[in-house]
Amino acid sequence: MIKVENLTKVFRTEEVETLALNDISFEVAKGEFVAIMGPSGCGKSTLLNILGLLDNPTSGNYLLDGIEVGNLKEKERTRARKGKVGFVFQSFNLIEEMTVYENVELPLNYLKIRSSERKARVEEVLRRMNISHRANHFPNQLSGGQQQRVAIARAVIANPKLILADEPTGNLDSNNGTEVMKLLTELNREGSTIVMVTHSLHDASYAHRTINLFDGKIVPETQL
Ligand code: ADP
Ligand code: MG
Helix, strand or coil: CEEEEEEEEEEECCCCEEEEEEEEEEEECCCCEEEEECCCCCCHHHHHHHHCCCCCCCEEEEEECCEECCCCCHHHHHHHHCCCEEEEECCCCCCCCCCHHHHHHHHHHHCCCCHHHHHHHHHHHHHHCCCHHHCCCCHHHCCHHHHHHHHHHHHHCCCCCEEEEECCCCCCCHHHHHHHHHHHHHHHHCCCEEEEECCCHHHHCCCCEEEEEECCEEECHHHC
16 A cells, blocks of 8 residues: 655755655555554654655655655645545644534545435444534534544545544543544454554554654664
């Protein structure tokens, strides 16, 4: 699903140059559930944003599902992302002016789907995420756990092959965190490939394996 070779990301501002990712190579097979761990500032979000086609690497190759996507222009990147990658963020990133229903329906608006089918799919995924009773509420009327279930519903509505989650339980208490991890595990069992950034060993224990980052490099477990 993912093949990354010699990936490097440099952020340049007027004064400083940050080497956020330093020559990273790894693969993730279809159907895998991988956790990315490492201290704050080591490049986890930068890596996830590149994997999710929200950003380009400075150099290196990125094959997503067999297609080179490491060097796309912003428009092509957006197109390549639609329907293929679902994103879940620590801060939920729901649109406050839209209801739960509208938030979840959003990714389908970019795909050509009949409105009757669209409705059926939104209702089904809301049911699965156990949030149907909040369909007409706005994000600020929901608890954190409910908001993250809405965010997951939105991430999976278009049946993406790849789900990327950046500290998905970071703003949740342990009960809601466990609920989110169970949902991700279920989605993985049904065939979704998942790459998740986490600080939590408990969350990482749901994954098949862990990639450890330190200072923009992958380090073997024994060197931590
Ligand atoms: P993590 O998610 O592991 O905490 P990040 O990927 O957010 O780390 O950041 C890695 C490094 O890159 C940090 O030093 C951070 O300050 C820097 N960085 C991240 N995004 C930007 C940006 N847009 N511009 C400049 N520097 C950035
Ligand atoms: Mg981060």
